[in-house]
C-alpha cells in the first residue's frame with residue numbers, strides 16, 4: 706500500500722506554490738485514517754520561517770476540520786491531478802459532519818509517517834507539524850475591503866504555521 710510514493714524532503718519540491726495551492730487546490734487533513742477529517746483549501750502558502758520550511762494554512766473555526774486541527778499535533782496537505790477536481794469540490798462544499806467524504810469521492814486514506822492521513826490518489830502529500838497559530842484580527846486589516854468582502858459572518862480564519870516534515874511524491878504522476 707502507498708509504495709507508489711517516493712518520500713522526500715521539502716527542499717526537493719519543484720512545484721510552483723501559486724499554482725499548487727491557488728489553482729490545483731489542496732486537501733487539508735488532520736487525524737489518523739481511523740479518525741480524521743479533510744477539507745479543500747485554496748488559500749495558504751509555503752515559505753521559510755524560524756529557519757524551517759513551513760506552510761501556512763487558514764481554517765475557519767466553523768469547519769469540522771478545525772476541530773481535528775485543534776486536537777492533533779500534525780496535519781497533511783494533499784495535492785491531486787486535475788481529474789480529482791470534482792472530488793475536491795465535494796470536500797470543499799460539504800462537511801464531514803454530514804457526509805463520509807471518502808465514501809462520496811472514492812478517496813482512500815493512508816497513514817503517513819507522522820500520525821497524519823494522506824490519500825492514495827494524491828500526486829503529492831506533505832506532512833506538517835503545528836508550530837504556531839494565530840486568529841486573524843479584524844483590527845489589523847489595512848485594506849478594510851478584504852474584511853468586508855471575506856468576513857461578513859465574522860468567522861475569521863485561524864492561521865496555522867506548520868513545519869514541513871516529509872513529502873510523499875507519487876512516482877507515476
Ligand SMILES: Cc1cc2nc3c(=O)[nH]c(=O)nc-3n(C[C@H](O)[C@H](O)[C@H](O)COP(=O)(O)O)c2cc1C
Nearest residue numbers: 745746747748764765768769770797798799800801
Ligand atoms: C476551492 C475551495 C477553497 C477553499 N479554501 C478554504 C480555506 O482556505 N480555508 C477554509 O477554512 N475553508 C476553505 N474552503 C471551504 C471548506 O473546504 C468547506 O467549508 C468545507 O465544506 C469544510 O468541510 P468540513 O466542515 O468537513 O471541515 C474552500 C472551499 C473550496 C471549494
